[in-house]
Amino acid sequence: MITNDVLRRVRYALQLNDKKMLEIFASVDNAIDENYLHSIMAKEGEENFVFCRDSLLSLFLDGLINEKRGKKEGSSPIILPAKEVMPNNDILRKLRIALNFKEDDMLAALDSAEFPVSKSELSALFRKKDHRNYKVCGDQLLRNFLNGITKRFRGTESEA
Numbered sequence: 001m002i003t004n005d006v007l008r009r010v011r012y013a014l015q016l017n018d019k020k021m022l023e024i025f026a027s028v029d030n031a032i033d034e035n036y037l038h039s040i041m042a043k044e045g046e047e048n049f050v051f052c053r054d055s056l057l058s059l060f061l062d063g064l065i066n067e068k069r070g071k072k073e074g075s076s077p078i079i080l081p082a083k084e085v086m087p088n089n090d091i092l093r094k095l096r097i098a099l100n101f102k103e104d105d106m107l108a109a110l111d112s113a114e115f116p117v118s119k120s121e122l123s124a125l126f127r128k129k130d131h132r133n134y135k136v137c138g139d140q141l142l143r144n145f146l147n148g149i150t151k152r153f154r155g156t157e158s159e160a
Contacts, residue, residue: 001139003052004040006091006146007060011041013150014064024063027071030056055080061094068098088137089125092145096126099149109148115141 011021018034025032039050058080066072080086096106103122110117124135 001088001142002044003054003057003086004042004044004049006142007052007057008041008043009143009146009150010060010064010095013146013153015154021060024060024067026063027066028059028063030059030063054084054086055082057091058086058094061091061098064098065094069100088139088142092137092142093126095145095149106145109145109152110141111148112151113144113148115144115148117141 010016016024018037021037022032022034025037036050039048040052040056042049058078062078095101099105101109103119106122107117107119110122120133121135124133125137125141127134
């Protein structure tokens with residue numbers, strides 16, 4: 001999944017307006033202007049589309065964690081080096097933290113998107129990369145999780 005799509009889907013699911021999005025970016029010392037926000041929210045093929053860097057998505061998710069759970073004293077957001085790709089596992093982990101989801105909440109979100117996953121499959125997504133049971137989170141699983149949280153928070157199917 002491209003980062004713009006993840007950002008759009010999270011925004012839609014959590015019903016975040018422009019003002020709230022800009023506040024979240026500013027909360028991690030990464031203020032952006034409204035025009036740039038609209039550019040990264042645009043769909044591919046639209047004339048004002050700008051690709052959202054993985055580092056920007058990572059900072060947004062860190063800001064979302066701060067917004068939903070409160071800022072952790074003495075911690076600062078981790079800035080990804082240029083051209084480093086943020087794995088879907090990290091996106092899923094940050095969303096889980098921000099939404100304060102437990103294992104059952106994650107499974108329920110995936111079930112509501114008609115993408116059932118077992119507890120062991122889910123726990124494998126959150127293991128360290130060097131663990132023998134680590135599993136890479138695919139685009140389909142992430143997309144279905146985002147659809148599931150959309151159903152939970154909006155009560156509708158994702159259209160983003």
